[in-house]
Structure formats: C-alpha cells, structure tokens
Amino acid sequence: MNFRNFIASLAVLGSLAAPAFADDELYTKQFGGKPGMAKITHEMMVGVLADPRIKDFFAKTDIERLEFLLAEQFCELVGGPCKYSGRDMKTVHRGEKINTAHFNFLAEHLQVAMENNGVPTWAQNKLIAKLAPMHRDVTEPR
Numbered sequence: 001m002n003f004r005n006f007i008a009s010l011a012v013l014g015s016l017a018a019p020a021f022a023d024d025e026l027y028t029k030q031f032g033g034k035p036g037m038a039k040i041t042h043e044m045m046v047g048v049l050a051d052p053r054i055k056d057f058f059a060k061t062d063i064e065r066l067e068f069l070l071a072e073q074f075c076e077l078v079g080g081p082c083k084y085s086g087r088d089m090k091t092v093h094r095g096e097k098i099n100t101a102h103f104n105f106l107a108e109h110l111q112v113a114m115e116n117n118g119v120p121t122w123a124q125n126k127l128i129a130k131l132a133p134m135h136r137d138v139t140e141p142r
C-alpha cells in the first residue's frame with residue numbers, strides 16, 4: 001500500500017468511527033443514558049402488561065429480567081456502550097405465535113414510552129428503524 005492509499009484508508013476508518021461517537025450521544029442525550037432507557041423500557045412494559053391485546057404472552061415471564069434485557073438491547077441498538085446479553089430473537093419468540101398486529105401493538109407502547117420521556121421523533125425513529133427488521137424473527141405467518 002502506498003502512502004496515498006494509506007491516508008485514504010485512514011479517512012475511511014475515520015468516517016466509520018465518527019457516527020459511533022455521535023450515536024453514543026444519541027443514547028446519552030436523547031434517551032437519557034442508562035436511567036433514561038431503564039425508565040422507557042419499564043414504562044413500555046407497564047403499557048404492554050395493561051394491554052388486553054398482548055398481555056397474556058407475558059403471563060409466565062420474569063418481567064424484571066425482560067426489562068433489563070430490553071434496556072440493554074435498545075442501548076446497543078442506538079449505539080450506546082452496552083452489549084446485549086440475552087438470547088437471539090428467533091430462539092426467544094419461536095412458538096409464541098406472535099403476528100404482525102401483536103408486533104405493532106408492542107411497538108406502540110414503546111413509542112408512547114419514548115414520547116412521554118421526551119425522546120424527539122427523529123431519535124425515536126432511529127430505534128424503531130433498528131427494530132423493524134426484527135419483525136421476521138419475532139413473528140410467525142398465520
């Protein structure tokens with residue numbers, strides 16, 4: 001590799017690194033960091049568990065653990081300093097018979113929780129955009 005190419009690669013690496021820094025700001029500033037994300041996932045689950053359309057799915061679930069894992073997962077998805085330690089989405093939701101409507105109801109509760117915690121729409125959309133492709137692993141065709 002000659003010098004010019006070397007500098008060009010540094011520029012590429014630099015531009016890859018830059019958004020990671022900006023994304024950490026997304027987590028800390030827009031989602032309120034660890035306490036903010038814990039509050040959002042808790043309020044989301046309060047909404048889910050009060051929703052007759054989907055609450056029965058969670059009848060046997062350890063909610064405290066689920067909230068912890070969701071906060072960790074969402075933190076990682078918005079570029080925060082976390083590493084999701086739970087099981088993969090396909091394994092967890094397999095056999096639950098979750099459909100697109102259920103998926104959207106849950107997403108609704110997340111959106112309400114983000115809204116109530118002052119997360120701006122553009123930042124809400126960043127998380128939603130990361131979750132949307134998980135639809136195929138979470139739901140089952142009917």
Ligand code: HEM
Nearest residue numbers: 054057058061069070086087092098102103106131134138
């Ligand atoms: C993008 C959407 C979703 C994400 C990111 C998500 C994420 C998660 C995570 C991180 C866990 C814990 C994993 C673990 O225990 O290791 C979990 C468990 C669970 N999820 Fe989801 N989920 C989503 C959608 C849904 C929907 C729509 C339903 C049903 C309406 C649902 C029902 C459940 C249930 C019942 C469990 C607990 C399973 C158990 O107790 O073993 N999830 N989910």
